[in-house]
Amino acid sequence: METTTATRTEQNNTLRERIAHNPPRLPQPVCLPSIPCLSRTDPPHAFASGIRHTSSSFLSPPPVKPHATAHRRRAMAAAAMRVVRDLDLERYAGRWYEIACFPSTFQPKTGTNTRATYTLNPDDGTVKVLNETWTDGGGRRGHIEGTAWRADPASDEAKLKVRFYVPPFLPVFPVTGDYWVLHVDADYQYALVGQPSRKYLWILCRQPQMDESVYNELVERAKEEGYDVSKLRKTAHPDPPPESEQSPGDRGVWWIKSIFGK
Secondary structure: OHHHHHHHHHHHHHHHHHHHHOOOOOOOOOOOOOOOOOOOOOOOHHHHHHHHHHOOOOOOOOOOOHHHHHHHHHHHHHHHOOOOEOOOHHHHOEEEEEEEEOOOOOOOOOOEEEEEEEEEOOOOOOEEEEEEEEEOOOOEEEEEEEEEEEOOOOOOEOEEEEEEEEOOOOOOEEEEEEEEEEEEOOOOOEEEEEOOOOOOEEEEEOOOOOOHHHHHHHHHHHHHOOOOHHHOEEOOOOOOOOOHHHOOEOOOHHHHHHHOOO
């Protein structure tokens, strides 16, 4: 019995010596991104202070990228853009003269007497579009044909889609764009047309010339909708152009020139 007790005492002493020379290791603290490493030896308030310190980075939403913010602003602006409601396409049909527009790559810089003729198809509600312009000093007629339709037939907003096939001399590639009527007067004599990106804008009139006061009113309306009206360029209408079938065509050369900004 005494031998057994002595043996246990000797084993306990040996164990104490081992622990003294090789103390047990505590588990390493777990580190999360943006949160300080906290161990069991930290005071109780340390974790709380760490959370307060990192709340502006780890717990807050990530910063919005500049391009995402710009895209969101454009989307909100487009959603807020006012357009005509209950547009009567039958009354809107007919010939319109381009009084001014934003320059674009699909219209020649030297084009004059530019006009659009819209013909309503009563069977399906689509609109045949004929755009014409005269180049080479008004001697040659360039034109392109397309089709327009309501973007949402269930909506009363004057938001249309228009599709052309290019090039005009070999129309095989479809090009679709937006056509939003922002304003039309009660008599359907002048109109303001744009689209959601605000890259394009047209001021149209039933006559080749427009009263300056009316023009200024439409410019102000465009400005209210967020358009940079400094880009507007007036279209020359020096002489009434001859009827379409009497004009020599340029076989789509105007379209090629417009691509190169001519």
